Structures are given as C-alpha cells and as structure tokens.
Amino acid sequence: MLLEISVENVALIEEATLELSPGLNAITGETGAGKTLLATALQLLLGGRARSEAVRAGAERATVEGTFLLPEAAGPEMLADALGDLAEEVDAEDGLVLRRTLTGEGRSRCYVGGVSVPVRALGALGERLVSYHSQREQARLTEPAEQLEILDDFLTGEALEARLDHEELWRSVERDRRELAEVRASGEARLREADFLRFQIGELEAADYSTEEADNLARERDRLRNVTDLQQAAAAATAALASEEGGGAVDSVARxxxxxETALRFDPGLSGLLERLAGLSAELEDVLYELRSYVEELEADPARLETVEDRMAALRALERKYGDVEGYLEDARARLSRLENLDEETAGLEARLAEGELRLEELAATLSKGRRKAAKRLAKKVQENLAGLNLGRTEFRAGLVPAEPGPKGRERVEFEIRPNPGEPELPVRRYASGGELSRIMLAIRLAQERVEPGATYVFDEVDAGIGGETATAVGAKLRQLGEKNQVLTITHLPQIASEAASHIVVAKEETRGRTITRITRVTGEDRLKEMARMLSGRIDDASLAHASELLVRK
Known part of the structure; x- marks a missing residue:
C-alpha cells in the first residue's frame, strides 16, 4: 500500500506531498489541471521511462519519493526477487521508501530504502507494488497473451501444476529437438572429424610425448653441451677435497x-667433537668418491647430443601444434569415443525426446481440461460483476481456440462478448468500446482469485465514455475492489468520487508569474464544494445540495 508520495519539480507540480488512505482514493480536478501528472510521477517513481521534459522548467532536477507499506508475509520475498543481494541492505520495517531523481539532462538516480539501485530493479519492484491501468493499458486486455495469463490465474490443483511443468518440460524438449537435428545434419562432418582425430591421436601416440621426458632431455642436452666446463669444475672440486700435496679438505679433517685423539687422553669431554669429525671425514670421503666417478664418466658425445636435440625438436614441434600435448590427447580420445558411439547417443536422444513429447501431450491434456473449467468459472464471475456495472445484458465468454503447441500449451484464449441478446458474439478486441473495456477489465480484476498482496491499483480515467447509473455502478465496484487492495482512480465523475475513502483535488493556478499545479486532500466543506463543481460545473445552493445528498447516500 502507498502511504505517502512527495513530488517536486515534475512538470507543473512545484512541490506536493500527499498522504493516501487504504481503500479507494479518488483524484479529481478540472480538465487540464494536471490530474494525470500525479500518475506520471508515480510511474516515474516505479521505474517508468524518464524524460528530461518531465523536469519543471527552470529547475535543476525533479524528485519523486514514495513510502510503501509492504505485506509482512510477502515483503521480504518481494524485495529479494526485485533487488537480489541488495535487499539485505534495505530496511523496510517502518515503510519502504522509494526515491528517484531526474536531471534536466536526462540523468536518473534511483534509491530503495536509501540504497542506490539500477532502474531495472526499481521497475521490477514497481511491478509488484502497483498495477497501473490507463486507456492504453486497457488495450492489453485484447491481446491473446494477456487473456491467457488472466485465464490461467483461475487454474487450480493438477492443472496449475501441469501449466508450470509443461512450460519447463517444453524448454527441455526443444533443446533435445535442436540437438537431435544438429546430430542428424552434421553426420558427414562428424565422420570427417573422426578421421582427423584418429590421425592426430595416432601421431601423438607414435611420438610417445611426455613432459617428464622433455624435462630430462633438456637437462641432458645442457650437460652434453657444457661437458668441458663440467669436467674442469668437477676436477677443481676434487682437488679441493684431496690433493697430492695433502692440502685438501679430507687431509685437513684427518689431521x-x-x-x-691425542687431546682426548687429557680431556674425555672431547669425545663428542671427535665423533662428529669422524662422521664429517666419512661424508667427505663419500663425496670425493662420487666426484671422481662423475669426472671419469664425463666425456664429449657429439652423436648423443645430436640425438637429444633432434628428439627435443620433435617434442617442441608437437607443443607448438597442440599446445598442452598430453591434455589435447586426452580430449581427442574422449571426443573420438563420443563420435564413434554416435549411433548409441542418437538412439538415446531419440528415446528421451519421445518420452518428453509423450509427457508433454499428457500435461497439455491436463492443462486443457483445467482451462475449460477455469474458463467457466472466470466467465461466471465476470458475468456477475458486469451485472453490477450496468452491463447486465452483456454476455461474456472465455473461449478456447486450438493453436500451434507451444510452451504454454496447445490453445489460446479469446475473450468474447455479446452486448445484447440476439446480436452476434464477437471478440472483445473487435467489439468493445473504450468504456466497455474499462468495465470489463474492472470486472475481471474483481473476479481474480489470486491478488498480489499489498498491490495498489491505479485506474487512469476508468470512467471514459460512461455516466449516470453506469458511473454509480463503476464507483461501487471500485470501492468493492478497494476492500481488498488500495485503489487510486483519476475520474471526472462525482458518482465515482463519492465512493472514495479519500478525495484528492488537483488544481492549476498562477503564482509569481508561473503556472503551478496544486494537489490537495479535501474533506468536509472543501470536498462538498468539489463534488458540487463536478456535478454542475459551478458551486451554488442547488449543486451543493445535490452534492450533499450524494455524499450522504454513501
């Protein structure tokens, strides 16, 4: 429910703050006063298209702010669906505050609970908070997709589950159909790919590539290329350990x-050091032995060096060609295995597709049966509401028409009316006038069994093309809708305005040489005067008496 809306510098509205009530709120005013501006500001707040011309001339920016009371049960889920992770930062305990600013250059900033959000998030939240109906929006009632959504709102039990399951399964079956078509269409290409993969696998297996071998060859090549330097270094290290003159490390440790050993006779405490020297002497002897063996084994081998470099060149060529050679070989084997089992895969895909299509038929049948029952319930409820909207002689029917199977089933719905007995039954899109569409749409809204909790309905001139008793009936139905949800209606008719729990007047005036729009909530004498103006276009004793009588009857 919308608790309060504040508007600043939107078109002719310089500044206005408006508190709204539960139930029906009527917005009235003379033609051209700017009643629709309030609805425009609300659409802007809820993520509607931002136009720079909406900013009041001479102002830097326009601002719209609204405070909504969220339903306790659905509020957190609503925020999470619209805002994602940002919902955790939003505090809506005392009311959810939405704010949007628009500069003269067309730049827009959006906030939810003080948290900056993208306009698409504001729009997603707005769809859950407000249901907006104007003459243009009512035209959607004639669209088959919208009519099907309205009908499906009356599905229950197995039919409702079938609708959800059918749409999900349809997407899965469509994927299988595309995949099977690709498999069949690419048969020759896959055979060529299999031959090429066999060639590559054969090349790689014959090469017997391994990263370990490549590393070992690199080390061996470096040794063969630098054998002279290695011999000199190893010989020098050997001499440093033991030389013919006895000056090496081995000889020094032995001394x-x-x-x-001599000193140990006088101090037994030196035994530990002596043991460590003995171990060091043994280790040096081992190192000396291995160094001498290494020097003896080192020799230049040009033939071996050439062999190593040739093998390394072959391995590097494979790396340039395949990148990660071992990984490529593994992937190629897996791909070839799949191609070689193509017939088995195709058979499995065909079986899965056949099973899916059979299940789709079952779900579609269940859905069709449920829709036939739902169509009767919808028609009955709408018919009852039409009677209360002074359209009692109008017959309404939700007809099911076979259609090409799709994600939503195998039929479409066509709303049809017969305005008077004996006349032909025709689709709503071909027959109903703007006023009839307004009332049919209102009748459907009243009939809906599942209403978005906390949603605010906005009706922009739902009274188009009606008057007299019909206007009285529409006003009563709007009040009835207001018993379930908050309703805002922009109207010219006193019969509708008199049903409202809250009455808002929009007026245009000049101040300081500028034209501005004032928005005021009226009660008591002020409301009586506005009702009198709406009744006769002037305020006099007769119109005031008539207005008083109209309000008293309510």
Whole structure:
C-alpha cells in the first residue's frame, strides 16, 4: 500500500506531498489541471521511462519519493526477487521508501530504502507494488497473451501444476529437438572429424610425448653441451677435497681428527667433537668418491647430443601444434569415443525426446481440461460483476481456440462478448468500446482469485465514455475492489468520487508569474464544494445540495 508520495519539480507540480488512505482514493480536478501528472510521477517513481521534459522548467532536477507499506508475509520475498543481494541492505520495517531523481539532462538516480539501485530493479519492484491501468493499458486486455495469463490465474490443483511443468518440460524438449537435428545434419562432418582425430591421436601416440621426458632431455642436452666446463669444475672440486700435496679438505679433517685423539687422553669431554669429525671425514670421503666417478664418466658425445636435440625438436614441434600435448590427447580420445558411439547417443536422444513429447501431450491434456473449467468459472464471475456495472445484458465468454503447441500449451484464449441478446458474439478486441473495456477489465480484476498482496491499483480515467447509473455502478465496484487492495482512480465523475475513502483535488493556478499545479486532500466543506463543481460545473445552493445528498447516500 502507498502511504505517502512527495513530488517536486515534475512538470507543473512545484512541490506536493500527499498522504493516501487504504481503500479507494479518488483524484479529481478540472480538465487540464494536471490530474494525470500525479500518475506520471508515480510511474516515474516505479521505474517508468524518464524524460528530461518531465523536469519543471527552470529547475535543476525533479524528485519523486514514495513510502510503501509492504505485506509482512510477502515483503521480504518481494524485495529479494526485485533487488537480489541488495535487499539485505534495505530496511523496510517502518515503510519502504522509494526515491528517484531526474536531471534536466536526462540523468536518473534511483534509491530503495536509501540504497542506490539500477532502474531495472526499481521497475521490477514497481511491478509488484502497483498495477497501473490507463486507456492504453486497457488495450492489453485484447491481446491473446494477456487473456491467457488472466485465464490461467483461475487454474487450480493438477492443472496449475501441469501449466508450470509443461512450460519447463517444453524448454527441455526443444533443446533435445535442436540437438537431435544438429546430430542428424552434421553426420558427414562428424565422420570427417573422426578421421582427423584418429590421425592426430595416432601421431601423438607414435611420438610417445611426455613432459617428464622433455624435462630430462633438456637437462641432458645442457650437460652434453657444457661437458668441458663440467669436467674442469668437477676436477677443481676434487682437488679441493684431496690433493697430492695433502692440502685438501679430507687431509685437513684427518689431521684435526688425529690432534683430538691425542687431546682426548687429557680431556674425555672431547669425545663428542671427535665423533662428529669422524662422521664429517666419512661424508667427505663419500663425496670425493662420487666426484671422481662423475669426472671419469664425463666425456664429449657429439652423436648423443645430436640425438637429444633432434628428439627435443620433435617434442617442441608437437607443443607448438597442440599446445598442452598430453591434455589435447586426452580430449581427442574422449571426443573420438563420443563420435564413434554416435549411433548409441542418437538412439538415446531419440528415446528421451519421445518420452518428453509423450509427457508433454499428457500435461497439455491436463492443462486443457483445467482451462475449460477455469474458463467457466472466470466467465461466471465476470458475468456477475458486469451485472453490477450496468452491463447486465452483456454476455461474456472465455473461449478456447486450438493453436500451434507451444510452451504454454496447445490453445489460446479469446475473450468474447455479446452486448445484447440476439446480436452476434464477437471478440472483445473487435467489439468493445473504450468504456466497455474499462468495465470489463474492472470486472475481471474483481473476479481474480489470486491478488498480489499489498498491490495498489491505479485506474487512469476508468470512467471514459460512461455516466449516470453506469458511473454509480463503476464507483461501487471500485470501492468493492478497494476492500481488498488500495485503489487510486483519476475520474471526472462525482458518482465515482463519492465512493472514495479519500478525495484528492488537483488544481492549476498562477503564482509569481508561473503556472503551478496544486494537489490537495479535501474533506468536509472543501470536498462538498468539489463534488458540487463536478456535478454542475459551478458551486451554488442547488449543486451543493445535490452534492450533499450524494455524499450522504454513501
């Protein structure tokens, strides 16, 4: 429910703050006063298209702010669906505040609960908060897709589940159909691909590539290329450990060991150091042995070097061609295996598709049966509401027409009316006038069994083309809708305005040489005067008496 809306510098509205009531709120005013501006501001707040001309001339920016009371049960889910992760940052405990600013250059900023959000998020939230109906929006009632959505709102039980399951399964079956068509259409291409993969796999298997071999060859090549330097370094290291003159590390450690053995006779505490020297001497001897063996084995081998470099060149060529050679080989084998089992895969796909299509037929049949029952319930409820809207002689029917199977089933719906007995039954889109569309749409809204919790309905001139008793009936039905949901209606008719729990007047005036639109909530004497103006175009004793009588009857 919309608790309050504030508008600043939107077209002719310089500044206005309006508190709204539950139930029916009527917005009235003379033609051209700017009644629709309030609805325009609300659409802007709820993510509608932002036009720079909406900013009042001379102002830097326009601002619209609204406070909504969310239903306790559905509020958190509503925010999560519209805002995603941003919903966690929004505090809506005392009312959800939406705000939108628009500059003269057309730049727009949107906020929900003080959190900056993209305009699409504001729009998604707006669809859940407000249901907007204007003469243009009413034309949607003639569209087959909209009529089917309205009918499906009356589905229950198995039929409702079938509708959801059918749409999901249809998408899955369509994917299988496309995949099977691709498999069949690309048969020759797949055979050529299989031959090419066999060639590549054969090449890679014959090469016997491995990253371990490539690393080992690189080390061997470096050793063969630098054998002279390696011999010199190893010989120098050997000499440093043990030389013919006895000056090497092995000899030095042996002399130190002998000295400690002598000193040990005078201080047994040196035994630990002596043991460590003995171990060091043994380790040096081992190193010396291995170094001498290494020097003996080192020799230049040009033939082996050439062999190593040739093998490395072959491996590098495979790397340039295939990238990750081992990974490519694994993928190629898996792809070839799938291609070689194409017949089996195709058979499995055909079986799955046949099963899916059979299940679709079952779901479509259940859905069709449910829609036939729903069409009768919808027609009965709409018919009852039409009687209360001074269209009692009008017959309404929701007809099901066979259609090409699709995600929503195998039929479309056509709303049809017979305005008077004996006349032909024709589709709403071909027969109903603007006023009839307004009333039919209102009758459908009143008939709907599942209403968006907390939604506010906005009717922009639902009274087009009606008057007298019909206007009285429409006003009563709008009040009835207001018992379930908050309703805002822009109207010219006193019969409708008199039914409202809250009456808002829009007036145009000049101040400081500028034209502005004033928006005021009227009660008591002020409301009586506005009703008198609406009744006769002037305020006098007769119109005031008539207005008083009209309000008293309510």
């Amino acid at each position: 130190a060991q002998g000295e400690l």
